[in-house]
Amino acid sequence: MTDDEGRPGAGSAAPADGYPIDGTALVKTAALASVPAERLPALLARVQADLGPRIDDYRRRYERIAVEPERETFLVEPDHWAGVGERLGLTDRERDAVARAHETAVERAGSGRTTREEFETALEIRSGVVIGVDGGERDDAPGETDRDEA
Secondary structure, eight states: OBOTTSOBOTTOOOGGGSSOOOHHHHHHHHHHOSSOGGGHHHHHHHHHHHHGGGHHHHHHHSEEEEEETTEEEEEEOTTHHHHHHHHHTOOHHHHHHHHHHHHHHHHHHHTTTSOHHHHHHHHHHSEEEEEEOOGGGOOSOTTOOOOOOO
């Protein structure tokens, strides 16, 4: 099954999509976002293009909670998306949609690693980021980062 652009169906998170958000998180975000659903893939690809080259900074600075073959998941400061939005010139609605997509993907990544209540509490005080990686960019296991405990 393919979408309107001929890409693999909703469950795909292949790098060819240009962003590391899976179909379930994308569908949930589209239902709640203040931007048209058809704009989300391009918006997420734009953000991935900005975040991808910064992955080493994320590994050093933030808590990495999941490592998968095509993506790494981090918990960041609550105002993280304001900075990304400013850097990319996103509108408030675009920024909120991107943040919602990433946080939904983070919830799914963390659901098997801790109790749902603990994970939801973590996302109340921090924000989530999912960054797509090539197989060659992968680093060590979750929690084994060089970040400073601030």
